Amino acid sequence: MTNPLRDALAAGRFCYVVELVASALTREARLLEAASGLARIPAVVAGSVTSYAGGAMGHDPLRVAAAARARGLTPNIHLTCVSQDRRELAKSLEDMHALSLENVFALTGDYPGAGDQPPVFDLDSVQLVRLIDERRRAGMPFHVAVAVSPFKYTEADCVYQYVKLEKKIAAGADVAVTQVGWDARKFAELKRYLDERGLRTPLLGNVYVLGPKTAERMATGRPPGCWVAPKLLAAVQAESRARDGGRQARLERAARTVAILRGLGYAGAYIGGTHDAANIGWIIRRADELAPRWDALAAELGYGATGGFYLPTRTSSTHAPAGAPAASAQSRPRAERVPRVLDWLGRAFPVSRDTRLRRALTRVFRWIDRRRPAAVLLERVELAIKKPLFGCQACGNCVLGHLEYVCPQTCPKQLRNGPCGGTDRGRCEVVPDKPCIWIAVYERACASGDLEALKTYVPPPDRQLQGTSSWINYFLDRDARPDRLLVISGADSTRGGHR
Numbered sequence: 450m451t452n453p454l455r456d457a458l459a460a461g462r463f464c465y466v467v468e469l470v471a472s473a474l475t476r477e478a479r480l481l482e483a484a485s486g487l488a489r490i491p492a493v494v495a496g497s498v499t500s501y502a503g504g505a506m507g508h509d510p511l512r513v514a515a516a517a518r519a520r521g522l523t524p525n526i527h528l529t530c531v532s533q534d535r536r537e538l539a540k541s542l543e544d545m546h547a548l549s550l551e552n553v554f555a556l557t558g559d560y561p562g563a564g565d566q567p568p569v570f571d572l573d574s575v576q577l578v579r580l581i582d583e584r585r586r587a588g589m590p591f592h593v594a595v596a597v598s599p600f601k602y603t604e605a606d607c608v609y610q611y612v613k614l615e616k617k618i619a620a621g622a623d624v625a626v627t628q629v630g631w632d633a634r635k636f637a638e639l640k641r642y643l644d645e646r647g648l649r650t651p652l653l654g655n656v657y658v659l660g661p662k663t664a665e666r667m668a669t670g671r672p673p674g675c676w677v678a679p680k681l682l683a684a685v686q687a688e689s690r691a692r693d694g695g696r697q698a699r700l701e702r703a704a705r706t707v708a709i710l711r712g713l714g715y716a717g718a719y720i721g722g723t724h725d726a727a728n729i730g731w732i733i734r735r736a737d738e739l740a741p742r743w744d745a746l747a748a749e750l751g752y753g754a755t756g757g758f759y760l761p762t763r764t765s766s767t768h769a770p771a772g773a774p775a776a777s778a779q780s781r782p783r784a785e786r787v788p789r790v791l792d793w794l795g796r797a798f799p800v801s802r803d804t805r806l807r808r809a810l811t812r813v814f815r816w817i818d819r820r821r822p823a824a825v826l827l828e829r830v831e832l833a834i835k836k837p838l839f840g841c842q843a844c845g846n847c848v849l850g851h852l853e854y855v856c857p858q859t860c861p862k863q864l865r866n867g868p869c870g871g872t873d874r875g876r877c878e879v880v881p882d883k884p885c886i887w888i889a890v891y892e893r894a895c896a897s898g899d900l901e902a903l904k905t906y907v908p909p910p911d912r913q914l915q916g917t918s919s920w921i922n923y924f925l926d927r928d929a930r931p932d933r934l935l936v937i938s939g940a941d942s943t944r945g946g947h948r
């Protein structure tokens with residue numbers, strides 16, 4: 450079976466993916482009517498069916514996807530880590546495969562807005578890509594899209610987004626789609642970041658047809674990760690006073706953005722904010738007309754944050770691996786004492802390889818492990834030490850040493866491979882009055898000059914080890930950590946039977 454999205458990207462043909470928001474507010478019949486219209490536009494290679502958009506339940510994305518395909522539109526299905534553990538995610542992939550649905554958009558997902566119980570985030574988006582890749586190696590031909598946001602205006606937020614994209618690519622991503630944004634310098638920055646590292650993963654630029662209501666909401670940072678600058682909000686509000694309510698101006702801005710993306714070497718555009726076939730057709734035709742002027746148009750699309758961070762070119766950077774800027778060298782944070790002391794201890798008393806010390810400690814921990822009261826006591830001692838220092842939650846799979854001594858369990862989404870796209874100038878999406886924990890990871894890595902370490906893949910924890918001593922698990926090789934990867938899917942887990 451052909452896959453127009455995969456084929457267009459492989460052929461280097463500029464293509465369009467249009468978002469179909471399968472929210473509870475949109476009638477399914479209307480979505481499918483839109484799908485029929487889009488299927489008649491040859492440049493539209495897929496309809497991207499959302500799941501859990503904005504943190505709220507909508508229609509079943511698989512049902513909408515199958516129905517859209519029956520109307521001739523190839524679906525690209527959003528699969529989020531929200532409230533689905535690895536077994537359920539694996540099951541969703543099996544269901545997709547059974548329906549011959551290939552295109553999957555792997556996302557962390559927005560934190561749900563309501564509910565008594567904190568939601569499950571068993572995997573993060575990098576781990577999800579690996580899970581899909583495991584399935585692909587087992588014969589399910591998935592095509593994996595991932596998200597990236599260049600529209601971050603502090604150094605840590607921005608560079609970590611790019612580092613995380615590299616991790617997604619290493620995990621098996623086929624195409625990256627940007628977050629919404631209206632800043633040509635940032636679109637160019639992302640493309641340059643990949644080019645400078647020889648990464649050929651195609652990029653789809655997000656082109657959102659922005660009306661005044663959505664602009665007002667995004668100006669407040671809602672949904673998380675989407676941001677409209679005050680200058681753009683004022684422009685959209687002024688446009689909306691025109692006779693047509695600003696429709697023509699919105700479509701023109703979208704067409705100009707598409708022309709810029711083409712000029713920058715993007716593989717395509719991901720259009721949101723409208724799925725009306727007449728609008729999409731107009732944008733495509735107008736973008737074709739505007740394509741030769743893309744450079745001049747790029748100079749006009751400048752709705753970034755005043756004084757915001759832009760990544761310098763690699764040649765002007767002092768600490769090359771992740772590409773942080775030369776300017777930051779003077780303002781690098783000082784290494785904090787506890788992480789540095791622990792690093793020193795790790796070097797002075799090596800236990801990560803087969804040393805006499807490791808063998809001796811393994812014997813001690815095995816002895817403790819065989820005596821349940823002693824094992825419980827050790828777990829309590831470990832927690833008593835690590836909780837005040839790191840906010841430890843006794844996950845049993847300690848990766849502090851791989852994350853600059855920041856505990857990933859203190860992230861509300863429990864991510865282990867970098868921040869989600871919802872950060873707002875270094876603040877957490879879920880608890881906005883708190884800094885995102887990944888800022889500390891980035892700053893400590895910067896201070897120790899080891900940004901390259903941020904690219905290490907951190908596997909999902911083995912949840913069966915919750916409440917046990919990570920020290921015992923480490924020495925008895927039970928835990929999941931970067932140097933001890935396990936098959937992700939619960940169904941295939943190499944764990945089990947050890948407790």
Ligand code: SF4
Nearest residue numbers: 841842843844847856
């Ligand atoms: S990673 Fe797990 S064991 Fe380590 S500090 Fe965090 S909760 Fe505790």
